[in-house]
Amino acid sequence: QVQLVESGGGLVKPGGSLRLSCAVSGFTFSDYYVSWIRQAPGKGLEWISHISTGGYTIYYADSVKGRFTISRDNAKNSLYLQMNGLRAEDTAVYYCARVRVWAVDYWGQGALVTVSS
Amino acid sequence: QSALTQPASVSGSPGQSITISCTGTSSDVGGYNYVSWYQQHPGKAPKLMIYEVSNRPSGVPDRFSGSKSGNTASLTISGLQAEDEADYYCSSYTSSSTGVVFGGGTKLTVL
Numbered sequence: 283q284v285q286l287v288e289s290g291g292g293l294v295k296p297g298g299s300l301r302l303s304c305a306v307s308g309f310t311f312s313d314y315y316v317s318w319i320r321q322a323p324g325k326g327l328e329w330i331s332h333i334s335t336g337g338y339t340i341y342y343a344d345s346v347k348g349r350f351t352i353s354r355d356n357a358k359n360s361l362y363l364q365m366n367g368l369r370a371e372d373t374a375v376y377y378c379a380r381v382r383v384w385a386v387d388y389w390g391q392g393a394l395v396t397v398s399s
Numbered sequence: 400q401s402a403l404t405q406p407a408s409v410s411g412s413p414g415q416s417i418t419i420s421c422t423g424t425s426s427d428v429g430g431y432n433y434v435s436w437y438q439q440h441p442g443k444a445p446k447l448m449i450y451e452v453s454n455r456p457s458g459v460p461d462r463f464s465g466s467k468s469g470n471t472a473s474l475t476i477s478g479l480q481a482e483d484e485a486d487y488y489c490s491s492y493t494s495s496s497t498g499v500v501f502g503g504g505t506k507l508t509v510l
Binding site for chain 1: 504
């Protein structure tokens with residue numbers, strides 16, 4: 283069955299860095315766009331980034347552009363999100379997601395990132 | 400401020416039908432048939448309910464249906480059940496930089 287499992291979340295101080303990983307299984311990872319979507323506590327969903335099958339097409343929301351970097355390793359069936367210059371407003375649950383026809387058909391369980399001093 | 404506009408809340412009684420609207424622009428909802436709807440229960444990851452405006456993934460009850468007119472998409476749930484109580488989000492492909500935008504979410508209460 284399709285699975286996406288995030289790791290790497292945690293507590294970090296403002297200005298700090300964190301790297302999220304997402305290990306996928308149950309499907310041919312290299313055939314799909316994948317994305318990171320976040321949800322701040324008590325708030326709605328925000329699509330922050332996605333990456334194409336070969337990694338050549340990448341989008342970032344304005345809120346993270348220049349601070350976050352998405353990448354993938356198709357050989358390792360893994361998606362990554364390098365987060366630098368973290369701010370309090372980046373506190374959220376971060377979901378790894380499989381994208382098909384611009385819809386998310388499978389979600390990870392989410393990784394909580396808390397930015398606080 | 401979300402790119403797509405949804406009502407903050409809707410409610411209905413068991414067995415009734417409700418409709419949730421999702422209003423965008425010609426750059427997103429009105430310009431592409433890539434509107435999706437998600438259901439999210441508290442503490443859980445969202446679940447895809449509708450994609451490409453009106454298609455249901457396998458396993459989603461046919462009580463859930465989607466449509467679009469101009470810049471507004473709609474999710475209709477007929478025969479409301481208690482387990483339908485959740486937050487619902489729409490999304491759409493957009494020609495702006497992010498690729499996909501979400502609505503602010505609608506809390507459905509089953510009375």
